[in-house]
Amino acid sequence: MINRPVSRVLIEDRQAAELCRRRVTSLTNIVIAIVSYVAVVSALTFSTGASWVLAVVAIVMMRWISITVLVRRGVSSKLQLQAHAVGATASGLAWGALPALLWGSGGFVEFAFAGFVIAGTTAGGLSSLSWYRPAYLGYLLGATIPLAAVYLLQGSVLFVAMGGLVLFYAAVLTATSVSFGQQLQETLQLQSTLEDEREELSSARADLxxxxxxxxxxxxxxxxxxxxxxxxxxxxxxxxxxxxxxxxxxxxxxxxxxxxxxxxxxxxxxxxxxxxxxxxxxGTMTLSFSDEDLCALVAECVAEQSSNAASRKVALRCTLPDAPVFVRGDPKRLRQILDGLISNAIRFTPKTGSVTVNVSADDKGWWALRVSDTGIGMSEEKIKEAFIPFVRLDNPLTQEFNGIGVSLTIARRLTTLHGGEFRLDSDIGRGTTAVVRLPARVGRSASKRREIEMVSPT
CATH class of the missing domain: 1.10.287 (Helix Hairpins)
Known part of the structure; x- marks a missing residue:
């Protein structure tokens, strides 16, 4: 279960971090304020206009400085969010003061320009301030309510219509910010939940x-x-x-x-x-590597397994190059791979069936050892299970197959430890082929080959 208080703190941390990261956008208020002053300077006295610009600059800088101090002091995210809300509301009121300053001296053009600027700033603030709804609503309402009031107080039909549209515009942005804020909350809640689950899974994985x-x-x-x-x-x-x-x-x-x-x-x-x-x-197994003739090892293992194949009336065939095939490996473990694969193939092959062992070069210059049988085969799902230690694919109570279910696991792991690749191809009723690919020992493998065939007595 998710710890709700912790999730709320994590959400507030994310909100505070995003607002802090986006605070650079507040600097645009300074540029917009200077341009606005230049545009409406004819309707304002120098002292009034300059004071308004300085107020906008002061509010922006105080917002920047206060948030920086709070972050560096490690103040809680909740207090940081409250500071963002206060600063944004102050900025909104500063913009709302512009049409109020134009009261009595500004004309239609100046009022329209003020409405245009406030519309742009409040729309732009949606993306940067909506991470914390109180901050954006403070900014939006602080800027638009004074503008709408000034428009409505002008009395003319055109200004009244503009004031009504400003209120409608503010209502739409408020609804948009509420919807956007809810989506952000849900997203942050989901991210918080995923983080909690990821931590739990990581801990569980470490325990496993x-x-x-x-x-x-x-x-x-x-x-x-x-x-x-x-x-x-x-x-x-x-x-x-x-x-x-x-x-x-x-x-x-x-x-x-x-x-x-x-x-x-x-x-x-x-x-x-x-x-x-x-x-x-x-990871405690150690291997003793040396140059080994793979063909000689295969021939020895096939000879040792011949009596086993003969007792089960299974033909054991071996096709090898006539020249030595050298690989770098541990002879004991290479024999273990071969013995396990050959005995497995014999064990799962019915009477009168056959097992074929083949060594050949592949297109990458590696040597491929293939042990194929005409046995019962297995499905793709069973192939995956075959590599799980101690999983037996037969029913030990009704089948004659013995073993503890580790030969394929050992063969694949030992092949990997030798720097090789292991693959198992099988189909139900069509037998199984185990393929062990090992890198050739450079300069030791012969290029001329002649294949011979050995068949175990049946």
Missing amino acids: RLAARHKWQTLAYLSHHLRTPMNAVIGFSDLMASESLGKLGHPKYRDYAEGIQFSGVEALRAINAILDVAEIET
């Missing part, structure tokens, strides 16, 4: 960033402390399964030990994945 950082730090802490006991479980179960220290007795014990070892390895993989995501999100 802090909470997210604490979340990943906590996950990293837990994953780190789960590694040690899980390594012990895997190590001891391996000793038991291999019966290194002697027979276990019942044959079932060996089966149990192998099951414990398998489950421990799977759990450790999940823990390591969580720790990797946590390190990436908190």
